[in-house]
Amino acid sequence: MTEAIVSELSRSLIEIAWHFGPKGLRGECCDDLTMPEFIALEKVSVTPDCPVQVVGHPLGFTKSGATRIVNRLARKGLIDKVKSPQDARICCVVITEKGERILRSANSRYMKKFKELLAKVPPETVPEVMKAVTVMAGSLKR
Amino acid sequence: MTEAIVSELSRSLIEIAWHFGPKGLRGECCDDLTMPEFIALEKVSVTPDCPVQVVGHPLGFTKSGATRIVNRLARKGLIDKVKSPQDARICCVVITEKGERILRSANSRYMKKFKELLAKVPPETVPEVMKAVTVMAGSLKR
DNA sequence: AAAAATAAGTTGATCATGTCAACTAAATGG
């Protein structure tokens, strides 16, 4: 494949990234959940007794940044912090009922945006595109 | 297509977006060009005599934010601000030689990342994926 | 068992980057 085409494509991907990006669904719904907050909440929801630092991993944050985003989510009532019984240094982060609700709501917002994009793609290629996106994302989780 | 699959996919896309995102190639190269700076520089490079506000458009910035990002790029020597001879209110923003160089460098960085992702995708589906990404990005430019 | 090293988390100081509203200066048009 030619450089020019890959170049064009990576620019397209960046545009999509920005569109879905930090200002993604600001103010559109969901307690004004920012994109990093969404990613953090998602991480908490799939990680049982998630330590604070781990919340920062998918975001590439330092542990300090992790503390701060966890505190923000806690202040909004989306998560709870519980001291681990095994190791008192560790702070188990768990999602609350409200957190689950907000996460679902935010997720459907993003889905809506994504569907709008997919609508422009030739329908017969959709399954392959979806598979490709999944594979690409999967290769990011180290 | 089922909700569950679209949900999974939109999360994948968000992960990719974050990976390419604001902290994208921070410190990896290119004078520490941030993602919004990259987008701004790109805009300047394709828009002859680009007014300041226009730089902010693809980013969704206010004119104030546009001024600030333009000043940052100017301070780094990547662009020049020239008063328009036709209308002295307007400030024509033009990319410098250094700006062109940095832009190319940043672009190839992003391309490298993108290629790494594409490598995980079944090769025969690559052309369709590329087309789909382009179309999706295209539908964002209103 | 005591001391040293390591690890999790927090916090103050700071920095980066955006908004808003008020401003200046230039153009436009009754």
Added chain:
DNA sequence: CCATTTAGTTGACATGATCAACTTATTTTT
């Protein structure tokens, strides 16, 4: 020629992250 609009800038502010220094708890070494 005055009123309005427009481009751009700026000060005050909000947000959100880092860094380094700290506390507290666990683990390792001796």
